[in-house]
Amino acid sequence: MAHRPSKALIIGAGIAGPVAAILLRRAGIESAIYEAWPYSKGTGGGLQIAPNGMHVLDEIGLAKQLIDRGSVAEAFNFYSQGGEKLGSINRDLARRFGQPAVNIARATLNEILIDKAWCASVSLCFEKRLIKIEDRGDQPIIAYFADGTAAEGDFLIGADGVHSVVRRQVVPDGPQPFDTGLIGFGGFVPHAVLDGRSIGQHVETTFGQSGFFGYGYCSSDPKDGVMWWSTQPAHGMDAATFRALDHATLKQHLHSFHHGWHDPIPAIIETAENIVVTDTLDVATLPTWSRKRSLLIGDAAHATSPHAGQGASLALEDALRFARLMQEGQELGATFQAFEAERRPRTEKIVAIARRNGNNKREFSATGAWMRNQMLKWLLPLGAKGMDFMYAYDARAGVTETVP
Numbered sequence: 001m002a003h004r005p006s007k008a009l010i011i012g013a014g015i016a017g018p019v020a021a022i023l024l025r026r027a028g029i030e031s032a033i034y035e036a037w038p039y040s041k042g043t044g045g046g047l048q049i050a051p052n053g054m055h056v057l058d059e060i061g062l063a064k065q066l067i068d069r070g071s072v073a074e075a076f077n078f079y080s081q082g083g084e085k086l087g088s089i090n091r092d093l094a095r096r097f098g099q100p101a102v103n104i105a106r107a108t109l110n111e112i113l114i115d116k117a118w119c120a121s122v123s124l125c126f127e128k129r130l131i132k133i134e135d136r137g138d139q140p141i142i143a144y145f146a147d148g149t150a151a152e153g154d155f156l157i158g159a160d161g162v163h164s165v166v167r168r169q170v171v172p173d174g175p176q177p178f179d180t181g182l183i184g185f186g187g188f189v190p191h192a193v194l195d196g197r198s199i200g201q202h203v204e205t206t207f208g209q210s211g212f213f214g215y216g217y218c219s220s221d222p223k224d225g226v227m228w229w230s231t232q233p234a235h236g237m238d239a240a241t242f243r244a245l246d247h248a249t250l251k252q253h254l255h256s257f258h259h260g261w262h263d264p265i266p267a268i269i270e271t272a273e274n275i276v277v278t279d280t281l282d283v284a285t286l287p288t289w290s291r292k293r294s295l296l297i298g299d300a301a302h303a304t305s306p307h308a309g310q311g312a313s314l315a316l317e318d319a320l321r322f323a324r325l326m327q328e329g330q331e332l333g334a335t336f337q338a339f340e341a342e343r344r345p346r347t348e349k350i351v352a353i354a355r356r357n358g359n360n361k362r363e364f365s366a367t368g369a370w371m372r373n374q375m376l377k378w379l380l381p382l383g384a385k386g387m388d389f390m391y392a393y394d395a396r397a398g399v400t401e402t403v404p
Contacts, residue, residue: 005029006029008029009143011166013033014159014161015316017319018117021117022122031122032122032123032125032151033123034151035127036127036130036160037127039114040107041111044110045186046106046228047106048104048203048312049102049312049316050309050310052392052394053314054099055395056313056396060116066109067100069104070109072094073090073100073101073216074091074092074202078376081208081262081369086207086373086376086380098394103216103217108219109312129147133294154293155332161303162177162283164300166294170290180280181233183239183277183278184277185254186278187273189215189226189271190223191222191225202216206262206265210233211233211258211363212230212360214228214229231358233363254272255269280305282355290337298319301343302348304354305355308357316395321343321398
């Protein structure tokens with residue numbers, strides 16, 4: 001009889017890692033999570049968990065907490081740079097798909113997941129930067145860390161994001177994350193910035209002649225309960241270059257880039273503090289997601305740019321589907337192969353959609369931007385129907401639900 005794995009080493013304490021650990025407990029598998037960064041409750045911008053991701057959080061008893069600490073998004077509205085409404089999508093998601101979409105600060109989501117993992121008796125170790133994996137078939141798999149320590153287990157999960165160290169071990173000569181040529185800026189502003197604007201529980205977004213801007217409520221906290229983001233062509237500058245600028249210079253760049261855009265965009269930029277800047281990367285495809293006893297999940301396997309709003313939800317799906325497959329008790333290599341075969345078509349399709357959506361946020365001529373906006377008025381309703389497959393997927397069953 002094949003040895004049944006009883007301990008997983010999970011690299012990365014972001015989204016997929018803690019949820020995988022929580023769910024693996026149901027399969028009788030102990031997990032220890034190793035995170036490169038110190039534990040922190042205050043990093044990152046805002047994000048949205050789509051209905052398909054909310055199903056996973058509901059499975060581990062966190063859906064209500066997420067709704068309580070975040071903000072339900074009842075629609076996505078699109079505008080031109082001058083403020084003309086182009087269309088609206090993602091209405092009535094809770095009725096159609098069984099869960100709403102929820103905006104939340106990434107730090108809040110991470111805090112919720114880490115606390116749940118601790119309550120599930122998952123071991124979490126921070127400031128453990130992976131440097132090497134040793135996998136000899138007749139011995140436990142070993143993860144070595146930069147501080148000179150090591151950990152042993154029966155298998156290893158790489159949930160360490162777009163810059164995954166585990167990926168370099170699994171696919172040593174594989175593709176690097178692809179730079180899509182867009183830079184993301186973001187952060188939070190107080191509710192007061194939107195006083196007098198009846199946006200309700202809608203996410204408001206704007207297509208410019210060059211770039212894109214969005215904002216919406218992400219919590220009930222009046223001090224920083226509105227998330228915002230700006231997407232811009234990189235023009236040869238990377239995120240590190242922008243992060244090296246002082247706050248006043250960075251804010252001046254945002255004001256200059258969005259000069260003449262409709263209200264309340266100038267006020268949001270003026271009020272913004274602690275601006276986060278990120279490169280917009282993705283990983284379209286890899287030759288394989290596993291090697292021997294190491295498996296990639298989440299962004300480590302299929303990082304997606306943010307233009308489909310699915311990165312966090314796909315990571316949550318991965319965690320649940322992998323744990324369910326592990327419960328079946330197959331040989332480890334067969335489980336890894338089954339997981340990849342099931343997940344690859346869906347995730348690669350969504351990565352491609354997100355990259356394509358990003359093309360509408362690049363630089364256009366004045367005429368080109370006008371034509372794009374006119375097309376969006378027609379295409380948004382059609383495109384929204386084409387996106388239903390993302391939200392209709394229920395990872396608890398591993399199937400796509402019928403959409404009414």
